[in-house]
Amino acid sequence: MYSSLYIHIPFCHGGKCDYCAFFSLGDSTQELRMQYLARLEEEFAEHEDQCTPLRSIFIGGGTPSALFPEELARLFNAIRKHFTLESDCEWSMEANPDSLTVEKLHAVLEGGVNRLSLGIQSFQPRLRKRIGRRGTLQTLPKLVETARKLGLPKLNLDLIYDIPGQNMTEWDSDLKEALALNPDHLSCYSLIFEERSPLSQRLSPPSCDDFFLQCWHRNDEVLSAHGLPRYEISNFAARENRCRHNWEVWHGQTYLGCGPAAVSFDGMDRPANPANLASWLSHAPPTHDLLAPDARRREIFAFAFRTVDGWPWELLQDKLGLKPENVATLPAVQQLIDQQLVLCDNKGICPTPKGLLFNDEVLAQLL
Numbered sequence: 001m002y003s004s005l006y007i008h009i010p011f012c013h014g015g016k017c018d019y020c021a022f023f024s025l026g027d028s029t030q031e032l033r034m035q036y037l038a039r040l041e042e043e044f045a046e047h048e049d050q051c052t053p054l055r056s057i058f059i060g061g062g063t064p065s066a067l068f069p070e071e072l073a074r075l076f077n078a079i080r081k082h083f084t085l086e087s088d089c090e091w092s093m094e095a096n097p098d099s100l101t102v103e104k105l106h107a108v109l110e111g112g113v114n115r116l117s118l119g120i121q122s123f124q125p126r127l128r129k130r131i132g133r134r135g136t137l138q139t140l141p142k143l144v145e146t147a148r149k150l151g152l153p154k155l156n157l158d159l160i161y162d163i164p165g166q167n168m169t170e171w172d173s174d175l176k177e178a179l180a181l182n183p184d185h186l187s188c189y190s191l192i193f194e195e196r197s198p199l200s201q202r203l204s205p206p207s208c209d210d211f212f213l214q215c216w217h218r219n220d221e222v223l224s225a226h227g228l229p230r231y232e233i234s235n236f237a238a239r240e241n242r243c244r245h246n247w248e249v250w251h252g253q254t255y256l257g258c259g260p261a262a263v264s265f266d267g268m269d270r271p272a273n274p275a276n277l278a279s280w281l282s283h284a285p286p287t288h289d290l291l292a293p294d295a296r297r298r299e300i301f302a303f304a305f306r307t308v309d310g311w312p313w314e315l316l317q318d319k320l321g322l323k324p325e326n327v328a329t330l331p332a333v334q335q336l337i338d339q340q341l342v343l344c345d346n347k348g349i350c351p352t353p354k355g356l357l358f359n360d361e362v363l364a365q366l367l
């Protein structure tokens with residue numbers, strides 16, 4: 001059974017950003033959005049019986065705010081028609097300040113969204129241009145003020161750092177401007193150079209890690225001082241404001257993914273919808289990613305080392321049936337402990353700060 005829901009909105013507004021690796025169309029017509037919503041509703045109906053009351057919903061993309069107010073309302077009504085929500089269900093939606101309007105904000109908050117995630121990426125016009133980020137942030141302060149006035153409980157802002165040519169003054173300024181908007185949660189991602197992206201055609205990744213490391217440590221220092229400690233490689237928030245959806249996914253939660261390119265996880269299989277709107281609209285089946293049960297358990301175990309908490313013993317027992325004595329003696333775990341990448345104590349097993357920074361190394365040894 002699925003406990004969470006992810007919905008992929010495959011539309012953006014005004015073109016694609018140069019660094020983007022997500023499946024989306026740079027623009028859309030009303031007709032296409034209507035076809036999408038009709039097919040999405042069919043997909044909800046096909047799977048509604050496989051869902052428990054939902055613990056979280058995450059509407060991502062693409063750019064969900066590319067939908068018009070009446071389209072957003074149609075989407076939210078369809079969710080409520082087909083699924084039961086837990087009373088405290090966390091309901092997140094991503095939005096781009098460039099396509100979000102006050103009218104859409106009303107639709108979003110009246111529809112039930114209680115966590116809004118705004119894609120800022122950078123406040124610096126020069127760096128936005130460098131990475132080919134579309135749109136402007138002109139309406140951002142007004143949008144945040146209105147969202148709070150309308151009762152938005154949780155606000156996340158997304159930022160990108162380690163942009164070639166960026167300096168520390170610019171990153172400090174981005175953190176400062178983001179914090180001035182009083183977010184409950186910040187996501188700070190280092191820039192990824194996706195193969196064949198327009199960005200990779202015109203820029204090369206930085207040749208050394210020095211600036212990345214400086215930013216990594218600055219994030220810990222500045223954000224903890226503002227009550228937003230790191231709880232995952234790229235995510236910062238007080239415990240009560242952590243993103244429930246992502247936190248649970250990192251700990252093996254099952255989720256239903258709807259929309260083109262959306263992936264589901266049922267505990268064993270990861271069915272992936274086609275990353276092609278026409279194929280998805282014409283009911284092309286998902287591809288499957290079946291692993292042997294042991295390999296899947298190892299994958300779930302390893303994935304939680306993205307988070308500072310790793311596995312509290314009780315949760316590990318609950319999710320994977322593993323006890324401290326089963327884990328601490330595994331050769332890979334012992335080696336990670338010896339390398340000071342992992343810490344094992346009476347509370348659980350988790351990455352050390354070094355293990356979080358070198359998560360690739362931890363994953364490689366555990367998988």
Ligand code: SF4
Nearest residue numbers: 012016017020061062
């Ligand atoms: S708005 Fe987001 S999803 Fe759309 S092109 Fe830009 S980065 Fe990609």
